[in-house]
Amino acid sequence: MTKWVYSFGDGLNEGRAEMRNLLGGKGANLAEMAANGLPVPPGFTITTEVCSAFYENGRKYPDDLRAQVADALARVEKSMGLRFGDAQAPLLVSVRSGARVSMPGMMDTVLNLGLNDETVEGLARSSGDARFAWDSYRRFIQMYGSVVMGVPHHHFEDVLEQFKRAGKVEDDTAITADQWRAIVADYRHLISTHAGTEFPTDPQDQLWGAIGAVFGSWMNPRANTYRKLHEIPASWGTAVNVQSMVFGNMGDDCATGVCFTRDPSTGENIFYGEYLINAQGEDVVAGIRTPQPMACARAEAGQHPMETTLPQAYAELLRVRSILETHYKDMQDIEFTVQRNVLYILQTRSGKRTAAAALKIAIDMAREGLITQEDAIRRVPAASLDQLLHPTLDPKAERVQLTRGLPASPGAAAGAVVFSAEECEARAAKGEDVILVRIETSPEDVHGMHAARGVLTTRGGMTSHAAVVARGMGRVCVAGAGSIHVDYAAGTMTVGAHTIAQGEWITLDGGTGAVYLGRVPTIAPTLSDDFNTLMGWADSVRRLGVRANAETPDDAATARRFGAEGIGLARTEHMFFGPDRIGLVRQMIIADDELVRQKAIAGLLPFQRDDFASLFRIMAGLPVTVRLLDPPLHEFLPHEEAEMAEVAQALGKSVEEVRNRCAALAETNPMLGHRGCRLGLTSPEIYAMQVRALIQAAVIVEKELGKPIRPEIMIPLVATQAELATTRRAAEDEIARVLKEEGTNINYFIGTMIELPRAAIQADRIAEYADFFSFGTNDLTQTTFGLSRDDAGSFLPYYVDNGLLPRDPFVSIDRDGVGALVRLGVERGRQTSPDLKLGICGEHGGDPDSIAFFDEVGLDYVSCSPFRVPVARLAAAQAALATRNRVGSPA
Numbered sequence: 001m002t003k004w005v006y007s008f009g010d011g012l013n014e015g016r017a018e019m020r021n022l023l024g025g026k027g028a029n030l031a032e033m034a035a036n037g038l039p040v041p042p043g044f045t046i047t048t049e050v051c052s053a054f055y056e057n058g059r060k061y062p063d064d065l066r067a068q069v070a071d072a073l074a075r076v077e078k079s080m081g082l083r084f085g086d087a088q089a090p091l092l093v094s095v096r097s098g099a100r101v102s103m104p105g106m107m108d109t110v111l112n113l114g115l116n117d118e119t120v121e122g123l124a125r126s127s128g129d130a131r132f133a134w135d136s137y138r139r140f141i142q143m144y145g146s147v148v149m150g151v152p153h154h155h156f157e158d159v160l161e162q163f164k165r166a167g168k169v170e171d172d173t174a175i176t177a178d179q180w181r182a183i184v185a186d187y188r189h190l191i192s193t194h195a196g197t198e199f200p201t202d203p204q205d206q207l208w209g210a211i212g213a214v215f216g217s218w219m220n221p222r223a224n225t226y227r228k229l230h231e232i233p234a235s236w237g238t239a240v241n242v243q244s245m246v247f248g249n250m251g252d253d254c255a256t257g258v259c260f261t262r263d264p265s266t267g268e269n270i271f272y273g274e275y276l277i278n279a280q281g282e283d284v285v286a287g288i289r290t291p292q293p294m295a296c297a298r299a300e301a302g303q304h305p306m307e308t309t310l311p312q313a314y315a316e317l318l319r320v321r322s323i324l325e326t327h328y329k330d331m332q333d334i335e336f337t338v339q340r341n342v343l344y345i346l347q348t349r350s351g352k353r354t355a356a357a358a359l360k361i362a363i364d365m366a367r368e369g370l371i372t373q374e375d376a377i378r379r380v381p382a383a384s385l386d387q388l389l390h391p392t393l394d395p396k397a398e399r400v401q402l403t404r405g406l407p408a409s410p411g412a413a414a415g416a417v418v419f420s421a422e423e424c425e426a427r428a429a430k431g432e433d434v435i436l437v438r439i440e441t442s443p444e445d446v447h448g449m450h451a452a453r454g455v456l457t458t459r460g461g462m463t464s465h466a467a468v469v470a471r472g473m474g475r476v477c478v479a480g481a482g483s484i485h486v487d488y489a490a491g492t493m494t495v496g497a498h499t500i501a502q503g504e505w506i507t508l509d510g511g512t513g514a515v516y517l518g519r520v521p522t523i524a525p526t527l528s529d530d531f532n533t534l535m536g537w538a539d540s541v542r543r544l545g546v547r548a549n550a551e552t553p554d555d556a557a558t559a560r561r562f563g564a565e566g567i568g569l570a571r572t573e574h575m576f577f578g579p580d581r582i583g584l585v586r587q588m589i590i591a592d593d594e595l596v597r598q599k600a601i602a603g604l605l606p607f608q609r610d611d612f613a614s615l616f617r618i619m620a621g622l623p624v625t626v627r628l629l630d631p632p633l634h635e636f637l638p639h640e641e642a643e644m645a646e647v648a649q650a651l652g653k654s655v656e657e658v659r660n661r662c663a664a665l666a667e668t669n670p671m672l673g674h675r676g677c678r679l680g681l682t683s684p685e686i687y688a689m690q691v692r693a694l695i696q697a698a699v700i701v702e703k704e705l706g707k708p709i710r711p712e713i714m715i716p717l718v719a720t721q722a723e724l725a726t727t728r729r730a731a732e733d734e735i736a737r738v739l740k741e742e743g744t745n746i747n748y749f750i751g752t753m754i755e756l757p758r759a760a761i762q763a764d765r766i767a768e769y770a771d772f773f774s775f776g777t778n779d780l781t782q783t784t785f786g787l788s789r790d791d792a793g794s795f796l797p798y799y800v801d802n803g804l805l806p807r808d809p810f811v812s813i814d815r816d817g818v819g820a821l822v823r824l825g826v827e828r829g830r831q832t833s834p835d836l837k838l839g840i841c842g843e844h845g846g847d848p849d850s851i852a853f854f855d856e857v858g859l860d861y862v863s864c865s866p867f868r869v870p871v872a873r874l875a876a877a878q879a880a881l882a883t884r885n886r887v888g889s890p891a
Helices: 017-035 048-056 065-080 117-126 131-147 153-167 178-194 203-217 221-230 283-285 311-328 357-368 373-379 382-389 421-429 444-453 465-473 529-541 553-561 572-576 581-588 595-617 640-651 654-667 679-684 683-703 721-742 757-761 765-769 778-785 796-801 818-832 848-857 866-888
Strands: 003-008 043-046 093-099 108-112 238-246 255-260 272-277 333-340 342-350 401-404 405-411 411-417 434-438 454-457 476-479 486-488 492-495 496-502 505-509 515-516 545-549 568-571 625-626 711-715 749-754 770-774 837-840 861-864
Touching: 003 017, 003 065, 017 043, 017 048, 017 093, 017 238, 017 311, 017 342, 017 796, 043 765, 048 203, 048 238, 048 357, 065 238, 093 203, 108 203, 108 848, 117 131, 131 153, 131 178, 131 203, 153 178, 178 679, 221 505, 238 529, 255 283, 255 311, 311 333, 311 721, 357 373, 357 382, 357 529, 373 529, 373 866, 382 848, 382 866, 405 465, 411 421, 411 454, 411 476, 421 434, 421 444, 434 444, 444 465, 454 465, 454 505, 465 553, 476 505, 476 796, 486 778, 529 866, 545 866, 553 595, 553 866, 568 572, 568 595, 568 861, 572 595, 581 595, 581 640, 581 654, 595 625, 595 683, 640 654, 679 683, 679 721, 683 711, 711 770, 721 749, 721 765, 749 757, 749 765, 749 796, 757 765, 757 778, 757 818, 765 770, 765 818, 770 818, 778 818, 848 866, 861 866
Parallel strands: 411 434, 434 454, 454 476, 545 568, 545 861, 568 625, 625 711, 711 749, 749 770, 770 837, 837 861
Antiparallel strands: 003 043, 043 238, 093 108, 093 238, 255 272, 255 333, 333 342, 401 515, 405 476, 411 505, 486 492, 492 496, 505 515
């Protein structure tokens, strides 16, 4: 018989931390904490396998599940001395989701389950507090009605707000038992009106309704969006955790809160969190009431830290903090409840954090001896390093501060104000910078948050939904800016004397919580000592070299600053578009007189030589791979009448003649047309000029610096051995002429870009004429799939969303197809030339998953955009450590 249910708490812990794939992260950690003697209310976990079976069998449960749940519930009843559905001493439970990977706020939760008109009276008698009992009942109806019965949450809020306004009540805690009783009646009427059915009063019906809702929420739109953004497979499923309730809303000796063992924004080793007296957990994360700080050191005037209001529970929480961080060897996100001064731990998980915090925590824990340097390298997600490059506000810039909220996620961002996730996504798709402004965010807003430059909320704290999700996404966030009034209907936000309409600009400073009027200039970030330390550790273990794709001095300098070990791709066509040379390029292409053509080419040579010399100087002896002209000539042709007239005048032709020449050069499918080495073969004088400029630049800079320069000449779009053999001979002939003229010698290398399937298949023959291969995976993906990356964006999302492709193949390499060709090219190339140098210079060179593949197949280096160099360095180190683990060698 398959075991579908695992109990935890009160000495019966059937799960372990390493069972997270089966029990989900929450269930595994609850069992682990309980086994270590921490105060965890007892309960049970329904496994992720049930979720899979639920969807595979038409949303039906396994036949023996109900019996296993009944047995586990009976154990909880015995442990608590209460009975589920009993009118005298009722057991109440929570029903929560728990995927193997944390997805905060994406799926559904129901608290206080088991209440009805009879059990609420029993709860009132047993607790001695009727107000608490009826408050718990209204919370349950509100959550169950929304989560299980589909009544929009805001309808319940409207009922409560109308009641509070009529009774002139500001705080929920001031509402009496009789008033809550009246609200419960209104809530139940609301459900029957909107859902067309009565609220269920049988606790067993309630339980299975909630279990079904949690499993159902695994496929809700917000969860699907979150999984897509974080690349979490739908096949993993979620577990369901049913746990006995403890109550933070029984009075002033009760509380609920969320805390982190270290600061999730900065990584500082300080206890960080928020709590609310006389509240339940949803009150904290939803931002319905303004939470209070945990420690006196973090409190401001007028605040009431837990350290002074509940000192006994706070001291116990400090002890738990130390135990959990030491046990899990990572910063923990802890949810807790205090019931009558007794602390209970409801959840622990590895806390979401900013990249800066992840970096500092990893470095500090390694220095503290909690983890090794190799663990620290593995601990920081490589892609998250992009967050460290967030701009900050220019301290010299003038600014008008509107207000200040909580600094929930760092960085600085400016954009047009929008008030809905849908509008945010639509404007961002058009290339606009936008700031999503909400009273409070909910999981339904996640797609808008992802599209936004920053998020601003008027309610909520540092552990609110907006704060947690924004930090995980690397979005700037200011939360809890309570002085702002948002009017969704009018499309305005008002603060003081300022009213900002949708579309007008504001600037957020996620480091201070400040909100500014208009657009405030930003400056580039500086990298911390922790960053340099981690990069040093990463460089000490990685095998792959890391170069940059760069052709301008600024790009090259940025690449060097971030630790690039050379240039793996300098695209010479980008140099041709300069305003001081595009005219010569057009004359070269359009001229039909050989002397005029040669004159234009000669005019381009000094520009190219200066371009190459700049790169050589910045790289100071590191390898520089220059790709000879690749795109078809029509890309350089004039399109506007004024441009055509300028070329016509320079060539002594009519505008009509120039227009006809441009039309003759146009191609139906230029991506597969007259470009790359095909252009070099039919117009050899262009490649000759580039090779001459390159070698002359290398000679000049070698003399200047007094150290060897390493030019690498890359011939693009080779499909046959003969193409490379011919273009290589021509290049070497030109190099020989230059070196003879200069009376010197220089080391150079000639290779090719493998970007066609035929080149990968014929790599053994092509390698006879190549000193190196660089896999151009952008074009290799296009030519393998028969896709244009410029046009495929209209339908590729459909493929990914519907499981036809696991990921966009232009973002992360298609291992089975494109990757197989890369592997074949590596194997066959090295059969011919064992010392053949192999790299990759497509966009995949900055993608961590792709880098892991390139390490696996034995490339020598990756080349990526300058700002991705740190990502590639760390990803290469993580790939090397993963390889060590696979082969079983010590780390």
